[in-house]
Amino acid sequence: MMIYPKDFEQRIGFDKIRDAVSLLCGTEAAQRLVREAAFTSDRTALARTLGETAEMRDVLMLESDYPGSGYTDMNRFLRKIRIEGTYLEPAQMTDLAKALELLAGLTAFFRGKRAEGNDPYPLLGALTEPVEDFSAVRREIARILDPDTGTVRDNASAELAQIRRTLREKAGQVDKRLQAILRQAQAAGLVDPDSEISVRDGRTVIPVAAVNKRKIKGLVHDESATGRTAYIEPIEVVELNNELRELENEERREIVRILTAFADLLRPELPLLLAAGEYLVRMDFIQAKARYALGMDAVLPELADGPQMRLRQARHPLLEKALKKEGKPIVPLDLALTPEKYILLISGPNAGGKSVCLKTAGLLQYMLQCGWLVPADGDSRMGIFDSLFIDIGDQQSLDNDLSTYSSHLINMKTILRHADDRSLVLIDEFGSGTEPGTGGAIAEAVLQQLEERHVRGVITTHYANLKYYAAGAQGIENGAMAFDLQNIRPLFRLEMGRPGSSFAFEIARKIGLPEAIIRSAEEKIGSAQANAEKHIREAARDKRYWESKRERIRLAEKNIDRTAAQYEWQLSQIQAEKTKILAEARAEAEKLLAEANRKIENTIREIRESQAEKERTRTARTDFDEFRRLIAGSETVSLSEREDAIERKMRQLREREARRKERKAQRASEEADQQGDAVSKKLEKPREIEPGFHVRLKGQQAVGEVLALQGTNKATVAFGHVTTVVDKARLEIVPHAEFRKIRRNGAAAGSDSFGAFGSGGGSAGAESYDTSKRRLNFRQQLDIRGMRAAEALQEVQSFVDEAIVLGFPQVTILHGKGTGALKEEVRRYLKTVPLVLSAADEHEEFGGAGITVVKLDV
Structure with missing residues (x-):
């Protein structure tokens, strides 16, 4: 197992996540566990650790009576009484009582859940099962200590009760005698009329003006800072004060005897008490991770057997927090490394989010294998890697006389020496830092080695030769950062399956670089490069079309499967x-x-x-x-x-x-x-629009025929009985085979698919299941009361999907009021559904905050 380089956590930002979780811990011992949590590839141990955190997340979200607050590390003072004759101070006993009270609450909570039969938290229950609740110890502490003052009770022993009675009597005598002396001195003018009895070094004294201090017989214990006042213990109460001091010493000895006896009582139970203390620290640690997971909406993904990764709606937690402060939303990431396509090569414009994708993948994988839940959708699937390698940022070193590119080469050497098919490699700006031709060639050779070894990896680059190599490689998949060409701005969204374009000329135009320079640059790169960029954009358009169609088919299949069930x-x-x-x-x-x-x-x-x-x-x-x-x-x-x-x-x-x-x-x-x-269309050389071609408007389904060309940029097109002049840039050619299929489908459906300008031209057989019967059986209210969050969200997802497919404009979800956690989870999910117009409380007379009314755009 290997993590490279040594500052891996700092490079991906995991050190900041440790700091954030440490602040959520109640004890220093739990903070130490946060610092010591290490990367592991032990799947069994990792599944248990992640499962405990996921269960605690559900507990915090759903259980209002969970007693998880006020953690105390009782082991830091319990260890001192392992030596015979030692004891706990009353303040330490108070902390011990609080810790044992929390321990009793935790054990009662989890054992109660287990006793109900259907234990919702089996891992935390198993962790709690061997822990004692120490009721006898708690009763003994309550007998000895006053919970309000934290001091030893008078009746902790008969001897202590007698000593304190005598102390009170003697103190009363001393006070009474001092009051009499003070009044006499005030009457004689030796003491100010507003003077009161004071205490110095544990002795009761009266304040006397310095000029009169020899007129009162007694011991001078102190003087004021100005020297004008002397604090004198009259000789008449010296003996009484001496008796008081002796009684106080007897009181202290009796208290020590009581505390020592209590420590002797604890010592045989010390191994069990120390184990219970470790349990409390571990629960504090687990709860801190769970609270952090709730704050970033993290989940436990499905754990895969092999080294693979399928992230759905993943988010970089540190970036999301920073954007939230600025009032900006984060763009979630969908990314996959499969056994077939195990290296992802990401390309695209500068500042388009390539490095963020790479860091997100690395950070979430590292978080998972350190025992943290990850901010992604629950249907994400993540495997276990033995080693992680990263090459990111400028690692130039003056001490070692290394350039940026030299440091990259050293990293490549280390990766090639140690990485295997159970390693995850993260490389940012692959091949950069030197002359493009040489750097690109070396990078391509390294990439080929990584592919042959089946090393898993996420790599970002601008080099065209790497994109072309990935297009023909068996184990590598291209990925592109989406770009809004119309507004010349990055969309920060990863699109799998195609290479990205740098859009350098478009960005240069937006920035305001002179057009003459841009045209000169376009001429210098030649038509081959321009055509390549054009093909990339066409491939992106086709991919978006097929993805949307595949998503519609997936929804249809999902509904069909539900109908079959x-x-x-x-x-x-x-x-x-x-x-x-x-x-x-x-x-x-x-x-x-x-x-x-x-x-x-x-x-x-x-x-x-x-x-x-x-x-x-x-x-x-x-x-x-x-x-x-x-x-x-x-x-x-x-x-x-x-x-x-x-x-x-x-x-x-x-x-x-x-x-x-x-x-x-x-x-x-x-x-x-x-x-x-x-x-095959992507690989064909693009054709220019000519008269007689069948075309359609981009994004539309209606097919028309080109009648004539109007100059170089416009064409006259007949859409059924409507003839119009359209910019050629808005048109796309419909292959003859596709046109025949559309015409055949239109004839079979008994309708003219080409008869109206802008019509959908959709197939009449797109819906092959009985929708009317399902509408009759569909209930517009879903009851999820009593469900766990994960189960409830699955029901809500299926319910909303069904309502959208069947065309219901409004549905209601009954979740109850409770703590509001389940309602918050449902509302958070509904915000992610594009066709949900609003989600609000029902009218008070019909259920109020216990019911969510969902309005749909159908």
């Missing part, structure tokens, strides 16, 4: 109903059979009693035949027809599920074909 549940309900119906039918048949037997017996008895009278015999037989037909018909209706209906329903459900799977497979195949067409 509902069908599965309905099928199980039907099976249960079938079993119930059959049981009822059998019971009914048995009842009818018993009745039939009674009818037969009655018929036979009537025939015998009538002595075979023909008319009565015929009537009895007729009644019996009618009853038999009734039984046969009842059985037919109740069993045969019911079973046929059930079988038909089950057969319909199975056929519907088979059709759904077939359509899903067909869509996946079509999407793969379309993506293949898109890739």
